[in-house]
Amino acid sequence: MMDNKMIVEGSLENYEDGCAVKGVKFLGRLPYYRGLGLSMVEDIQVAIDGQQVPREDVRFQVRGKTYTLDEMETVYDDRWNFGEKATIIALKDGGFGEGTHTVEFGVRMRVSYLPFVPTTKDTKELALAA
Numbered sequence: 001m002m003d004n005k006m007i008v009e010g011s012l013e014n015y016e017d018g019c020a021v022k023g024v025k026f027l028g029r030l031p032y033y034r035g036l037g038l039s040m041v042e043d044i045q046v047a048i049d050g051q052q053v054p055r056e057d058v059r060f061q062v063r064g065k066t067y068t069l070d071e072m073e074t075v076y077d078d079r080w081n082f083g084e085k086a087t088i089i090a091l092k093d094g095g096f097g098e099g100t101h102t103v104e105f106g107v108r109m110r111v112s113y114l115p116f117v118p119t120t121k122d123t124k125e126l127a128l129a130a
């Protein structure tokens with residue numbers, strides 16, 4: 001349904017810590033119409049140019065708070081609302097280089113009334129400026 005709107009066009013940027021490039025970040029939307037508590041987001045997968053980013057190198061940021069995916073498993077007092085743009089961070093020392101990159105973004109979520117665990121995915125070509 002909303003899979004093709006998960007990655008926000010034009011949002012790919014270098015992620016910097018101090019003066020060093022530590023990876024990339026982009027804006028992502030939850031494609032579920034009700035929003036979810038963060039503990040109900042079972043996994044977030046990111047791949048850049050076909051290269052899967054390890055789970056431990058993915059960060060999720062919403063309303064000024066940054067979480068590892070392991071931390072999100074026990075966050076019961078914060079949500080990712082429908083349509084809300086969260087920052088998804090993929091860590092890699094030195095970043096991924098300027099130019100156009102294929103960004104893949106997947107979210108596996110737990111929804112109480114569904115007898116399966118849905119995974120939604122989006123892939124977009126995004127430009128990264130120097």
